[in-house]
Amino acid sequence: MTALAYSEPEPKTLSGATGDWEMVIGMEVHAQVLSKSKLFSGASTEFGAAPNSNVSLVDAAMPGMLPVINEFCVEQAVRAGLGLKAQIHLRSVFDRKNYFYPDLPQGYQISQYKHPIVGEGEVLVDMGPGVARRVRIERIHLEQDAGKSIHDLDPSASFVDLNRSGTALMEIVSRPDIRGPEEAAEFVRKLRQILRYLGACDGNMQEGSLRADVNVSVRPKGATELGTRCEIKNMNSMRFITQAIDYEARRQIAILEDGGKIDQETRLYDPGKGETRSMRSKEEAHDYRYFPDPDLLPLELDQAWVDAIAAGLPELPDDKKARFVRDYAVTEYDASVLTAERASADFFEAVAQGRDGKQAANWVINELFGRLNREGGDFGDSPVSAAQLGAILDLIASGDISGKIAKDLFDIVWSEGGDPAEIVAARGMKQVTDTGAIEAAVDAVIAANPDKVAQAQAKPTLSGWFVGQVMKQTGGKANPQTVQALVKSKLGIE
Incomplete structure (x- = not known):
């Protein structure tokens, strides 16, 4: 090691x-x-x-x-x-x-x-x-x-x-x-x-x-x-x-x-x-x-x-921390947080196995630990299992849900439990990836705001306003990357 x-x-x-x-x-x-x-x-x-x-x-x-x-x-x-x-x-x-x-x-x-x-x-x-x-x-x-x-x-x-x-x-x-x-x-x-x-x-x-x-x-x-x-x-x-x-x-x-x-x-x-x-x-x-x-x-x-x-000793904190930095490409600080307790380290590893280590660390530290801290709960009280959190990350990776939808889904799993994939299917939370439907929404927003078009063309950073309006109009289900690309193309900006 x-x-x-x-x-x-x-x-x-x-x-x-x-x-x-x-x-x-x-x-x-x-x-x-x-x-x-x-x-x-x-x-x-x-x-x-x-x-x-x-x-x-x-x-x-x-x-x-x-x-x-x-x-x-x-x-x-x-x-x-x-x-x-x-x-x-x-x-x-x-x-x-x-x-x-x-x-x-x-x-x-x-x-x-x-x-x-x-x-x-x-x-x-x-x-x-x-x-x-x-x-x-x-x-x-x-x-x-x-x-x-x-x-x-x-x-x-x-x-x-x-x-x-x-x-x-x-x-x-x-x-x-x-x-x-x-x-x-x-x-x-x-x-x-x-x-x-x-x-x-x-x-x-x-x-x-x-x-x-x-x-x-x-x-x-x-x-x-x-x-x-x-x-x-x-x-x-x-x-x-x-x-x-x-x-x-x-x-x-x-x-x-x-x-x-x-x-x-x-x-x-x-x-x-x-x-x-x-x-x-x-x-x-x-x-x-x-x-x-x-x-x-x-x-x-x-x-x-x-x-x-x-021979029967478990992997100890310093060794586990070094391995997390090496194998999952997390920062040393994040590795310290994740290895603070043996149970939390095991939870993270179950979530990160076969997935993006940095993304898994962000979700475990910011969403899971953050929610537990706000509600005054211990790690053992978490209503979201490693399998459920891993399933949410899989849905993000497959493009079925966006990061914003994922946070809404996390709240549902936290409060009600259930299989994340089944919840997405049952509640119509799947991300809209149909380019035609997204393009129609972009066209509608641009047509309704001609004054904003000139401003965005003069100052390209304002294109984010159009992205936000399209996401709002589609209930947050549109693929954000697709929306951003179409907005820039329609406005003629880089």
């Missing part, structure tokens, strides 16, 4: 009182593994269940209960690593990350520290046609999620819901390669896209299936040494990620230019106030007293098993 050529964007800078500053950003993305059961138990991962209804004895940390690894969750992590062109470690170790919090019943989180399941990879973050930032992935490790503390049900008590306790997460850690708020949001968007293509995570940020911790530091433009970073926790919106980074970078610049120093800490973003606020000092690895979990043996994978997973 031939990849598209890219150049890297210039780092975004912020102006301060003492000069320009550069942002350095790294991400830790927590992606919930798309699995019906949890990482170490058979409890359901269904979203929206009644509090504490999806909790096994293992999840609740009852004495004597031992974790048992879910093989499918391991497979999903391997699939994610392969999709990010990362190294798969055939041997990895689960560790206990020790800390106390009411929604963590064990008093520790089972995670991976020194020996994660996935090593170094990369993500190509699109920043516009021909421009992309290559962001290195440091590691992906598997870990269990904690439960959820609820503080707004009672003025004097907090509650704990353990439905999420033990749910499998992939923590995807990037290198500090990102250089701006928009790049950070696009990194999460691209990562989400890849994971959804792979079927490893549904990427639903509203339900908490994908959330990000953002590490932000600043340094003078041109400097190479990294500044002290602050971590912004639990970001679940691209817009909030962008706003939080911008605020945090400006906050740090103001402190440094005032002669202060940045304290390494964990912060939260308040979208209502548009600012970050201190949560706690940033922990280091030794604070968690990591050690190998004595209840779990090292995880050892067979290379043949990993190879079988690799």
Whole structure:
């Protein structure tokens, strides 16, 4: 597969009182593994269940209960690593990350520290046609999620819901390669896209299936040494990620230019106030007293098993985008729109197969996606199938309908359904191609407007008025090219 050529964007800078500053950003993305059961138990991962209804004895940390690894969750992590062109470690170790919090019943989180399941990879973050930032992935490790503390049900008590306790997460850690708020949001968007293509995570940020911790530091433009970073926790919106980074970078610049120093800490973003606020000092690895979990043996994978997973991977967004540009002659921008979701890419390809690729892209993007956007619908809600849209394009190609009639036909199919060819036949929508009939209409319009004839002969661009009148008189059914040719011939203009 031939990849598209890219150049890297210039780092975004912020102006301060003492000069320009550069942002350095790294991400830790927590992606919930798309699995019906949890990482170490058979409890359901269904979203929206009644509090504490999806909790096994293992999840609740009852004495004597031992974790048992879910093989499918391991497979999903391997699939994610392969999709990010990362190294798969055939041997990895689960560790206990020790800390106390009411929604963590064990008093520790089972995670991976020194020996994660996935090593170094990369993500190509699109920043516009021909421009992309290559962001290195440091590691992906598997870990269990904690439960959820609820503080707004009672003025004097907090509650704990353990439905999420033990749910499998992939923590995807990037290198500090990102250089701006928009790049950070696009990194999460691209990562989400890849994971959804792979079927490893549904990427639903509203339900908490994908959330990000953002590490932000600043340094003078041109400097190479990294500044002290602050971590912004639990970001679940691209817009909030962008706003939080911008605020945090400006906050740090103001402190440094005032002669202060940045304290390494964990912060939260308040979208209502548009600012970050201190949560706690940033922990280091030794604070968690990591050690190998004595209840779990090292995880050892067979290379043949990993190879079988690799052989079953779908075509990923970057490869599909390059192929669409090459095979269907669409622009890089249109290819990006069409490949945003795997389902929309499959839909386009079904429409474009054996037809004009550019025309198919225009109809899918402008008519179908445009209509869905105006009506607030999702792609899965489309009442027009790929077969129906393809049939409309076939009618245009055969000359049975014009582009204008095609749009009217699209509206009918959208509202009422049905076979486009049968609708055209039943409603008399077929384009008029009889030259004699069209010529008669042209003659009638010219005869009725002698003053316009002289104007058009003096200024040929006004011939379009006659074309419009003929199309109106024929109910839009006349072949536009035939009308245009006859008008110019009758008026004696080129």
